[in-house]
Amino acid sequence: MSIGSVIGRLKAVLFTGVMLFSVFAGADAWGQAAAKEESGEGIDAVLLLDSSGSMLLTDPLRLRDEGAKLFVEFLKSDDRLGVVEFSDGAKVVRPLGPISSDDRANVAQLISQIKTVGKYTDLLAPLEVAESLFAGSSRQGARKILIMLSDGKMEPDPKSGNADDLTNRLLNTEIPNLKAKEIQVYTLSFSDLADGELLSQIAAGTGGVHRFAPSADKIHSEFAELFVAAKKPQMLPISSKGFRIDADVQEATFYINRQGEPGITVISPGGVRVTSESKSDGIKWFKGSEFDVITIEAPEAGQWEIVGLPKNEGFATLLTSLKLVTTWPSAINAGNPTRLEVRLYEAKKPIILPQMTGVVTYAFDITPTDKVSEPIMRAQLSDDGGDQDLVAKDGVYSALVEIEDPGEYRLRVLADGPTFSRYQQQPFRVKPRLVTLESFKERAGYLRAFAPKSAEKPPQPEPEFEDEEEEFFRLRLSSEVIGSKKQQIKLVATGPAEDRYVLPLTRVEELVYVASAEALPRDDKYELKGSFEAEGKRRDRLFGESKVLEFERLPRKGRKAVEVVVVEKKQEQSVPLSPVWGMLLWLLVISGANVGLCLIGLSVLSKAQENIGDVAVVDLEPIDSIMAGLMVLEKKLQVVDIDLEDPIFTATTAVPLLSRKKAPEAKADAETAVAAGAAAGEVVSDDASSEDTLQEEAKDEAQDEAVEATEVEAETEEAETEEEGDAAESGLEEDSVAEESSDDIEEEAEPE
Known part of the structure; x- marks a missing residue:
């Protein structure tokens, strides 16, 4: 590779x-x-307290003050508090600022000093003043909360404007401003004189919660509910058997509704008895007329007991790093399945322990709060990746919740382990369905009055059965869809063969659409369902469906066949992938593409290596003259003794191996070489008897060389007559011949 x-x-x-x-x-x-969002840490809260004169009638004992003081007692060192009173206008009683243990008594005194002398009630003024408090003292990371208490309705001073104008400003301008600045309003109305519908709209428009107290003696418990909804603290349920504190808890605050009991006693795991009269370091006890609030720093771990608790009317809020986090909206639409998700966090890190599945129990219940009722739903949450859970064993326990009846509800979630318990509760509202569907009867020509008029088309004749009754379907939208964009409204009928038919709709008034049963393709039984989908004001998705309406169209005399414009065949429903699985799938695709490119590259390189052997290589033949010169050199290297007086080392007799001389010059050099060879023979020979023989042999060889030189001269003259383009080639041939001649002469000249 x-x-x-x-x-x-x-x-x-x-x-x-x-x-x-x-x-x-x-x-x-x-x-x-x-x-961070759900842990309930760090809130900036402003109390908006109604000080109009009507409060003297609805709350003569000023029990509302105790409810406000209860809210203050629940606040921690990382919270801030402000107080605003309102009637004709609004006035700041306490600017937004930190709340310490020493400040609580001062705040309670300020609340008690608020006078109820106002003649009017302006619900817009306190919201505007509170908004300015946040603008002048913002804090990053803290949730902004308004708690509004009122027993009245919008009845402003005529000098400030009329009720309708101020209400429109409140709903259409102030509420969107608060929502854009992420300021949530939690409202509490008590008595039948209060405009509960308007207060509920204020809360719903900002993502808050509305509560109702039928009488003044219920204000404190409703304030406790609002605190839980706004702060989302970690909690423990309190029962007659007591409660269990684990070692992770740094501080515990108990809220106990005495319901007329004279007093209660708290017993620690070590047997220490604590009452409202006890004075002990690390214990604070606030006693109201109907409730007690007890704060214990560094509580002892183990089972605590409460003596004198009439029934399970209380809870404990905890300051702990082990948190139960619940994901659930403050409002849902009736009939829309909504996913409830809970998980445990240690500090700010989620706990994912698959081995704890089955050891820790996660459960929830839902109870209506606008009427006396038992819980309408009880179930356990799962982390098995089934129909109600997205991913198995990821530490997130889920359940799908669907509620049909609009109203006010409370959600309670419990995580119970061998050594700890965590509990959360949250009020929420179930809004009406976005789409409702019903059938009705009307004369046959009912929809003709709503058909668009066109000057190009002539008037159509009246139907034959104009006065007979026909059946129609009315699809009504909720006012919540007003202002939404890209609306898609459908009425779909499903036949026995499960083919789906989209019926044409005619708008008869704002938010109301009608379709005729005559648009169905044939007489048969059908299931009809209306749906609405759009883009909300904040570019969120609005979607809702009506209940299924079962309908049978019976045969009727004179009915003509109708062509249905849109027909949708039954299709398999695909299960949408979660964002995590979608990202993992995308990564797998990218990884596969990279691996594929690597494999392709390796294949190309392998083929290239295999083809190297097929490349044609030029076969170069050796040059004879060069080979002859190399042989001469090899022979000379074999000579051990070299005589420097040898004539071949002189300038006049030395013949180069490669010469570019012409044939005449080569002939002369050959004759000189013959003479030199004879002289050399005389020098090197010491045997006188062989001298004559050597001379004769030298003469013969010289004659042979002369003949060869003559032949070379003739060949050279013929070569010179060739074309100029072959001059280079002729030169090479001449050099080769000359070299061969010189080599032969040198060989003969060497002493034998």
């Missing part, structure tokens, strides 16, 4: 690893954001 391919694979692996890390790091960041 080449280095390039290895580097490519390493890049692919590193890319995939970085992407996976970013996914899981992002998931952890999402979890931390959820924990």
